[in-house]
Amino acid sequence: MRRAVCPGSFDPITNGHLDIIARASKLYDVVHVAVMINQSKKGLFEIDERIELIRQVTADFGNVEVEAFHGLLVDFCKQRDIPAIVKGLRAVSDFDYELQMAQMNNGLSGVETLFVPTNPTYSFLSSSLVKEVAAWGGDVAHLLPPAVHAALVERLGDK
16 A cells, blocks of 8 residues: 655645645555644644644545644654655745755655655645735635635634
8 A cells, every 4th residue: 555644834724735735645545644743833823723724625635634733743654554744845945944854754764755846836835924924914715625615714813
């Protein structure tokens, strides 16, 4: 069985993330979406909320598993016998950092990283940017799956 992981914080998951996961799901039998836990950062959404939103928006793919992780991504991969990491690249600036991470991960464990160029429609998109624009009342509906947009609007309305 061919397995890969798409890691990230997904706070919240955007259409750009979803595009990479969808494309990976066509290439692999199982795609694990690993939601990163960073104890030093307070996200807008709790880890369990992120996991639930990702499960909702990936349910139709049929081969996506979503769970949280903390620590080294290569340990997550070893524990689940995952030989490949799939990462989206938006711009050349992403490549510098991601290449270093890919080389480190490969050196630590032999896990390969595959880079997928982001759909140009989403080349500027990040969760941070979406949250900032939405917090100032900007319309980000076209950048998020509908369920995620509804959750974001509700969350920002609570603040």
